[in-house]
Amino acid sequence: MAPNDSAETNGGTRGTAAGRRKAARYIVPVAVAGVAAATIGLVPALASSGDPDLPKISAQELIEKIAASDTEQLSGTVKISTDLGIPSLGGLAGSFAPGGAGGDGGKGGSSADPQERMTELASGTHTLRIAADGPDKQRLSILDNTSEYSLIHNGDQVWAYDSKSDQAYHATEKQAGEDAGRDAGKKSGHPVPEGVPTTPKALAEEVLKAAGPTTSVTVDGTAQVAGRDAYKLVVKPKQSGSTIGSVTVAVDAESGVPLKFTLLPAAGGKAVVDAGFTEVDFAKPDASLFTFTPPKGTEVTEADDAKAQHKADKGLGDLIPGADAAQLGAGEPGAKNTKVIGEGWSAIAEITTPGATGLPSKASGDVPAEAQQFLDALGDKVTGKFGSGTVFKTRLVNALMTDDGKVYVGAVTKDALVKAANSAS
Structure with a gap:
């Protein structure tokens, strides 16, 4: 394994001006609070076959490699789970959930509405399949034992489909921007509600936004994730009082794409957030992945109708x-x-x-x-x-x-x- 280099962001660290401007997109811990409050985490046990021997790289160079990554085409499987330590809601969940007895008398919106379904990633373990072909074509599917929930963005059209209930949700890009966080979706590679990143890259970008004097950044060895050689970038707070112990991002050595994201609590124990690819392919995905026609008999909810329902809910x-x-x-x-x-x-x-x-x-x-x-x-x-x-x-x-x-x-x-x-x- 190659020697590890490190750099602490203490206000005096310098790189190229262009590199620093790019890196400025990346390390604000307040965003981590938003990530956790809205959502996410993952199965820690991902495939690994030892620590590959890679050329030495500094923390600054690795941050700039992430910022410079221009990968827009990929597909793969992501394992994701969250352990925020929240007590079980029990029967209370049904009372206040959309469509629950305490919400709107059982007259909830579509079970395919992304605003409702993506919150599933806030707890438990989930397997996702993702695909992206540039900023205008993305697909994300949440897999269950017997069903699948898919969110598809193609040009100005956004579709979501829940195979279990045979319900679909449809929006134009403008509506998706208002109701499902279009801008957040483009940044993370799929149109999802704002504040719900679902890939290692999206999670890493939430953390790596603005290097500053409150943060230590180091390169801590190498790893192999989903069969790819990667460097491990470790981000830690210098300040006391934070509940965050560290964030580790496994970065693909070739492309600069984050492959795995792990957030450990300061109090110790298992990861709060641990998301990573188990399979990944950087080839152009099949175009058919980004097309969708509701099956015959599917109940379709338009975004305008769903928006009116959200406003009616007291939440x-x-x-x-x-x-x-x-x-x-x-x-x-x-x-x-x-x-x-x-x-x-x-x-x-x-x-x-x-x-x-x-x-x-x-x-x-x-x-x-x-x-x-x-x-x-x-x-x-x-x-x-x-x-x-x-x-x-x-x-x-x-x-x-x-x-x-x-x-x-x-x-x-x-x-x-x-x-x-x-x-x-």
Whole structure:
């Protein structure tokens, strides 16, 4: 195995000006919080046949190799699973899920709607088949034992099909941009809802966005993933208080395409996010993969109809007053009800919920018993200069909701959230 070179992004690291500008697309840990909050993870045990002997490369050169990669054609199989450590929702899931008894009386939207189906990747283990032929043709399929869910983008047309229910979803590119995160889809190689990356490349790009003084980047040996020789790029926070221990990206030595992405928690244990190819081919995929005609008898939902249904759903607002508006504010950097405390891996978003309302309680009669059990299982009561509140925890993203209606969220520890709330008081 070749010697490993390393570089710490301490503000003094220099490469070519063009290379640094390209690399600037890549390392903001706040994005990792978004990745985990919305979604993902993977089966750690991927095929490996030893550490290949590759030429020495520096961390800076490897980042630039990723940025310079122009691969637009590929197909393959990706294994993906997530372990955020969230307690099981049990019967509560059916009550608040789209189409569930507590959602809209069982009159939910299409089971093929990407906004609903892609959230499946937030937990468990999944096998995906992907194919891409340039920015206008992508296909992603989630495979089950007896069924398949496929999302196909071809030119200005986006189709999704659920073979189990025989339902389809159709949108034009403009509609997909509004409702299914078109821009995010183009970046990641397929049209999926924004904030739901599903390939190692998309996950790596969420992390590698802007090298800075809060981050250490090293090359830590080599590996073989899906039969391809790869370098291992390791990204670690320098700051204390982050729940993220490290991110390892296995980068194809020839093409610069990320083949595997592994996110380990600072607390140790199995990976929170671990996604990688088990098979990959960089040849031009067959054109038939990007065409779709609904089978006879298929129920087709148009995007405009689905959009109207989404607006009709109350969503989290039934459970946490102001939650929907807070989510909107969190997605808008200039929103008046949202600000960021700190920077880098320890950045925390402070969100003021409309009406400054805190969590409802069982005692007040605002939530059903099952919902209260779920909230209690997730939360720890805390107090401080800010007053009192509840910290909701996962293995990666934690959130403090104060009794006076403020929310502090980030990929940081409980103590870091309390400190931020105290400093803002």
